[in-house]
Amino acid sequence: MxxxxxxxxxxxxxxxxxxxxxxxxxxxxxxxxxxxxxxxxxxxxxxxxxxxxxxxxxxxxHKFLESAPVELIQPKALSQRLISQTEIKDALAEMSNLAMGQAAALLSKLLGAFITMPIPKVNVLEVSELTMAIQAAHYDNRVSAICQGFMGKGIAGEALLLFHDASYTDMAKLMGQQLQHANNTRLEVLQDTANVLIGAMLSGIGDQLQVQFSQSHPVVLGQHANIGELLDSNASRWQRTLAIEINYQVQDHNIECDLLLLFGEGSLRNLASNLGYEVTQ
Missing domain, CATH: 3.40.50.2300 (Response regulator)
Structure with missing residues (x-):
């Protein structure tokens, strides 16, 4: 809406x-x-x-129906439905929305605060388009970033968490930490947030795709950097990619981060297939 x-x-x-x-x-x-x-x-x-x-x-x-439900007979498996790349983006957005709800619920429980969630953005982009889109949204922000690779059943990609530097103080307080040793504590806050959001998102997506993703060790791409500098120095990691972008904000707190799931273009058909679709040209 x-x-x-x-x-x-x-x-x-x-x-x-x-x-x-x-x-x-x-x-x-x-x-x-x-x-x-x-x-x-x-x-x-x-x-x-x-x-x-x-x-x-x-x-x-709630007494809107008179009869209790009976056990439904499971329909026979249907052949995969043909779907365009535009339509599969809508299906992937709904898949991401379900997984995002699980991740937000875990983060909300961890922080004791309400997480606001917009609709995920799904696009197939060249790496230059991806970096331009992110820079346009965060042109005046300094961020820290952590990246983690994942793969399973012909689907591979990287999860990229961009954590706004202005969020550290409030996030540390909600996590019950003090920023006395700034560098170590900030890194711990970044890693803890990434563990919750990336792990929950991949678990939620994997459940829907019936895929168990294996994850590589998380890598810190940069801390307290200009978003343009950070992306330019890591652009070689990504090629043409399916990007799912999710923005998380904590209500009544100065906390904001962006989670991007970056799938290689070769994963698009396998993603669609596991959702019951076949992508047309």
């Missing part, structure tokens, strides 16, 4: 006294997100991915 989000829709319904019964279906499974939808009048919260029997059960429990 380009203008308002789901919370604002619920607020508007309350403001006008609309009698609609609302069931929230979302990948954002943070405790705070579920509680907020309940405070705003939602009948129930259903975690994505949604299944027909789960929806039937919820509607039955």
């Amino acid at each position: 380009p203008e308002i989000d789901g919370y604002q829709v619920l607020e508007k319904l309350q403001e006008v006294g609309h009698p609609a019964s609302v069931f929230v279906i979302s990948a954002d499974i943070q405790t705070g997100a579920i509680q907020k939808t309940q405070r705003l009048g939602a009948k129930d919260f259903i975690q994505k991915p949604l299944s027909a029997d789960r929806l039937h059960q919820v509607l039955y429990e």
Whole structure:
């Protein structure tokens, strides 16, 4: 929804006294997100991915259906659906959205704070286009970056975490750390954040693809650097790539980081195949 989000829709319904019964279906499974939808009048919260029997059960429990769900007969496996590169980007965005919800829930639990999550951006880009897009979004920020490779079943790539330097103080406080020994503590904060977000994202994506990713040792690409300098010095690591970009912010705190999942172009068909699609030319 380009203008308002789901919370604002619920607020508007309350403001006008609309009698609609609302069931929230979302990948954002943070405790705070579920509680907020309940405070705003939602009948129930259903975690994505949604299944027909789960929806039937919820509607039955709230007396919108008279009969309880019966065990569904699993359909026979269908041949893979042909899909364009534009359509597969939408499918990958939804896959990322589900995984992002899991990662945010873990980070929220770790920090005791609410994580705001926009819709993931998915694009196939040349490395020059990728670096230009990131620089345009963060032209005046100094960041630290950590990168970790991953691979499994013909799918390979790198996870790149860009952590805004202005976020260190608040992040350290939420993690119960003190920035007395600045360099060591900042590196620890960076590594801890990367472990949670990268690990949770790859786990969430792997579950959907039925792939268990193996991960290489994380590598610190740079600390407290201008984003342009950092990307230019590491551009040779990436070629034409499928980029999934996710921005995480912590509500009421000066904390922001960007997680990019960079898949080699050769992984696109295997990603699509594991989701049940075949990409057309």
